[in-house]
Amino acid sequence: MKFLALIDSFKGSISSLELSQFLKSKISSLDYFPTSDGGEGFLNTVKYLNSSLIEKEIEVHSLNDELMKVPILIDEIRKTAYIESAKIIGLNLVNSKKDIFSRTSRGIGEALLILDKKGYKEVYIGLGGSGISEMGLGILASLGLNFYDLHNKKASVKYIKDIKEVKRIDFKDFYKLNIKINIINDVNNYLLGEKGANKVFAKQKGASEEDINRLENLFLKLVNLIKDQYIELSPIIGDGSAGGIGFVFNQILKANYVQGIEFLLKIINYKDLIKKYDYIITGEGRFDKQSLNGKVVGGLLKATPKEYLDKIIVICGENLLKSKDNYEKIKVYSLFPDYAKDKDLSIKYPKKYLTKLIIDLKRDLKIIRKATHKFPPFIKDDSEILILGSFPSLISLKENFYYMNKGNRFYKVISAVFNETFPETLKEKQELLKRHKIALYDVIESCEIEGSQDSAIYDFTLSDIPRLIENYPIKKIVLTGNKASTIFKNHFKDYLNMAYFLPSTSGLNAKFALDELVKIYKSVLV
Numbered sequence: 001m002k003f004l005a006l007i008d009s010f011k012g013s014i015s016s017l018e019l020s021q022f023l024k025s026k027i028s029s030l031d032y033f034p035t036s037d038g039g040e041g042f043l044n045t046v047k048y049l050n051s052s053l054i055e056k057e058i059e060v061h062s063l064n065d066e067l068m069k070v071p072i073l074i075d076e077i078r079k080t081a082y083i084e085s086a087k088i089i090g091l092n093l094v095n096s097k098k099d100i101f102s103r104t105s106r107g108i109g110e111a112l113l114i115l116d117k118k119g120y121k122e123v124y125i126g127l128g129g130s131g132i133s134e135m136g137l138g139i140l141a142s143l144g145l146n147f148y149d150l151h152n153k154k155a156s157v158k159y160i161k162d163i164k165e166v167k168r169i170d171f172k173d174f175y176k177l178n179i180k181i182n183i184i185n186d187v188n189n190y191l192l193g194e195k196g197a198n199k200v201f202a203k204q205k206g207a208s209e210e211d212i213n214r215l216e217n218l219f220l221k222l223v224n225l226i227k228d229q230y231i232e233l234s235p236i237i238g239d240g241s242a243g244g245i246g247f248v249f250n251q252i253l254k255a256n257y258v259q260g261i262e263f264l265l266k267i268i269n270y271k272d273l274i275k276k277y278d279y280i281i282t283g284e285g286r287f288d289k290q291s292l293n294g295k296v297v298g299g300l301l302k303a304t305p306k307e308y309l310d311k312i313i314v315i316c317g318e319n320l321l322k323s324k325d326n327y328e329k330i331k332v333y334s335l336f337p338d339y340a341k342d343k344d345l346s347i348k349y350p351k352k353y354l355t356k357l358i359i360d361l362k363r364d365l366k367i368i369r370k371a372t373h374k375f376p377p378f379i380k381d382d383s384e385i386l387i388l389g390s391f392p393s394l395i396s397l398k399e400n401f402y403y404m405n406k407g408n409r410f411y412k413v414i415s416a417v418f419n420e421t422f423p424e425t426l427k428e429k430q431e432l433l434k435r436h437k438i439a440l441y442d443v444i445e446s447c448e449i450e451g452s453q454d455s456a457i458y459d460f461t462l463s464d465i466p467r468l469i470e471n472y473p474i475k476k477i478v479l480t481g482n483k484a485s486t487i488f489k490n491h492f493k494d495y496l497n498m499a500y501f502l503p504s505t506s507g508l509n510a511k512f513a514l515d516e517l518v519k520i521y522k523s524v525l526v
Contacts, residue, residue, distance in 0.1 A: 001367060004277040005032035006264070008296040009041045010285035010317045011129060012092065013347045016041040017048070022351055023281065026358045030281070033268055037186030037260030037296045039128020040092075042084040046073055046124070049267055053082070058114050060107035063089040063132050064098050065158065072111070079121040083111055085242060091131035091205060100207045100215070101161035103132040105245055109142030115179055122180040125249075127242040128187070128260065133202045134160035135191070135219050136248030144173040163218050169225045181255035184263050186295045189240030191247045192219060197240035200290075205243070219244060226252070261299025270303055279311050279365070280304070287316035287332065301330070315357065317346060331364070333357050359458060362450060368458060372446040375400045377468060378430065379439035384475045385525060386468060390483040391444040391460075393452035401426055402440040405452070407507035409514055410480075414438070416518040417525050436525070441468065443479075443487045454483035454504075465492055478524060480504050500524045 005023050009016040020032035033049070036042040047053055053073040062068045073082040086092075088107040108125070115123055132138075137160050141147075148168045149155040157166060190196050198207070198215045207215065227233055231251070238257050239247040249255035265271075274280060282300050284291060292298035297314060304312060312330040319334035339353040340346035346353055362368040374397055379386075389402065396404045403410035404426075411429055415422045418436055423429040433440065447460035465488075468474065477495060479485040481504030488499060502520055503512045512520075 001029060001278040001365065002276065003027055003030040003279050003281055004273065005030055005281045006035045006270075006296070006300060007032075007282050007315060008035050008037060008284040009039075010347070010350055011040055013285060013317060014350045015044065017044045019350075019354075022354060023358070026355065027362075031277075033264065035261075035264060035282075035296055036126060037128055037299070038126040038184035038263070039186055039260070040084075040086045040090065042086070042126030042128070042184065043071065043073055043082060045264060046082050049264075050075075058111060060088060060110040060114075061104065061138075062093055062107055063103040063105070063130075064093065064095040065102075065104050065106065066095075068107075070107070070111075074120075079119060081115050081120050081123045083108075083123060083125045085125055085127050085245070086129040089130045089132050089242070089245075091129055094131040094206070100133055100202065100205055100211055102159050103134060104138035104159060105132055105134060105136050105243075106138035106142050106158075108136075108245065109139035112139075112177060112179065112181070113142065113175065116175075116177050120179055122182065124182045124184055124263075125255075126184045126260070127245060128185070130242040130245070131205050132245075133198055133205055133207065133215055133243035135197070135222055135244035136246075136252075137163065137222065139245065139248050140174075140252070143175045143177070146170045146173055160215065160218050160222075163222050163225075166221075166225065168228065171229060177253065181249060181253055183238070183241075183246065183249050183255045183257050184260050185238050185241045185246060185257060186260040187241035187246065188237045188293050190235050190237065191223070191239035191244055192216065192235075195240075197244040197246075200240070201243065223247075259299060261296045262303070265299065265303050270300075271305075274304060274308050274311065277311070279313050281313045281315060283315040285317040286320060287314060287318065287334070288320040291321075313361065315354075315361075317350070318343065331361075333361060363448070368448050368450045368456070370446070371397070371449050373442060373444070373463065377439060377441035378402060378433065379441070379468060379472055380434055380437070381472070382437055383439035383472050384437040385478060386439045386441065386465075386472075386474045386476070387478045387480060388465070388484050388488065389440075389442045389480050390454045390487065391442050391447055391449060391457060395452070399426070401429070402442075403505070405507075408505055409507060409517060410505040412514060413505050413517050413521050414525075416514075417522045438525075439468070439472065439474070441465070443484050443491075453508075454481060457483060460487075462487070462491055465495070469495060469498075474498070476500060476524065478502055478521075481506065481509075 005020045017034040034045045036045040057069045070087040147155045147157040147166050150167050198212045202212050236250045309329040314332045318336045335353045336343045336346040339356045393405045423432045444460045445463040448458040450456035477499045479501045485501040
């Protein structure tokens with residue numbers, strides 16, 4: 001099975017790139033693109049898609065109104081820049097001393113001025129994950145918007161709370177940007193109202209119900225002040241993004257609005273790509289109604305043809321969708337509370353719980369299979385050496401005998417140890433073993449296993465090793481590989497005085513060359 005991961009970051013927990021790489025470590029047949037809907041991880045995604053971009057730093061003010069250096073990506077040939085707004089106004093940057101009325105988008109405006117004055121022709125700004133709700137006031141102020149107080153005197157306005165004392169504004173000194181602005185966004189909300197920036201998002205940024213009502217009034221006042229300048233305003237989807245910054249970009253700066261996930265899907269040619277994979281893994285930290293409204297999961301579902309919807313797997317930190325009306329064909333796996341009973345622990349240690357989740361996912365897709373040891377121990381009445389592996393490979397199960405994978409060096413090692421010709425046929429292999437009084441078996445009788453790898457053995461039942469030891473003249477027990485050795489040490493402690501723990505002869509065990517294995521095995525077997 002082939003998998004493609006297009007999974008967003010679990011905000012405050014694990015980035016998209018780190019999450020994708022972790023999934024890759026657990027699912028070898030998985031490809032991935034770091035994914036961002038314009039919020040946290042946007043630069044990682046862009047850099048992954050275009051490794052020729054150069055990272056530079058610019059100095060701007062953070063949402064706390066403090067100078068800071070932030071990374072941006074630059075294409076010097078096309079004179080194009082990429083900004084991740086979360087690096088400047090991200091919720092994770094919020095200083096607890098700065099309430100929601102005292103945060104600013106000033107740094108975004110400063111970044112635009114820097115790029116414009118350096119002659120850049122185009123900029124892509126990823127919006128999302130912001131910690132502000134101030135309607136882009138900081139951007140407007142940094143670009144030269146004039147404010148006048150109740151006495152009609154020019155006033156210094158830094159924060160949204162200052163709008164209360166403003167009587168009028170004018171754009172006389174407003175800087176005219178020559179740079180083309182593209183907004184990569186994840187939000188379809190309007191600026192005001194029940195589905196607006198404040199009532200939907202401000203609470204998670206630290207606003208109380210009273211704060212939200214106050215913000216709504218301040219936003220409305222700023223909208224009216226702008227209208228008074230004879231600027232025609234029509235509510236646009238996306239005005240409510242990033243605490244209302246979308247309003248400034250849409251209405252004042254006339255930016256090109258691009259849905260975040262659509263930006264990525266277009267670049268990777270998703271409609272053709274989906275045909276090449278059996279499953280698409282997507283998701284984000286919190287899977288809720290908003291996820292279906294412009295964010296990564298919703299955008300992916302929208303772009304997926306109906307006949308492929310059963311390919312979609314959602315992995316999330318928490319699933320808040322109670323009904324499957326909108327996603328009845330897709331599989332959803334949630335860290336909390338399905339694997340972690342404590343939400344904070346799922347956020348702090350996502351990889352721990354993702355490991356368990358992925359095992360269940362593989363079980364559901366039948367990648368992990370239940371398997372039983374189908375053939376008996378190879379043992380004779382005079383057997384003195386019992387060599388134990390972990391569990392037969394798929395090829396060995398098919399051939400009904402031990403170490404039958406051509407890539408396994410077991411019979412090369414045994415024949416070299418005893419200076420014999422390599423046995424080609426099964427009968428020759430068995431005769432070799434009989435001549436040197438060697439018995440073969442495995443420590444596991446049945447298990448859940450993925451492929452043939454020892455590292456992918458899960459629940460298992462033990463073989464009856466004591467019966468062989470007690471009923472045959474066994475003098476030495478040889479364990480091949482770490483898995484067999486570990487299981488034997490843990491479950492057959494009464495026989496440790498007879499045991500020797502040797503490296504695996506698997507072709508995958510590249511740590512040991514053939515001559516080294518021969519030397520090690522000879523020291524025990526001869």
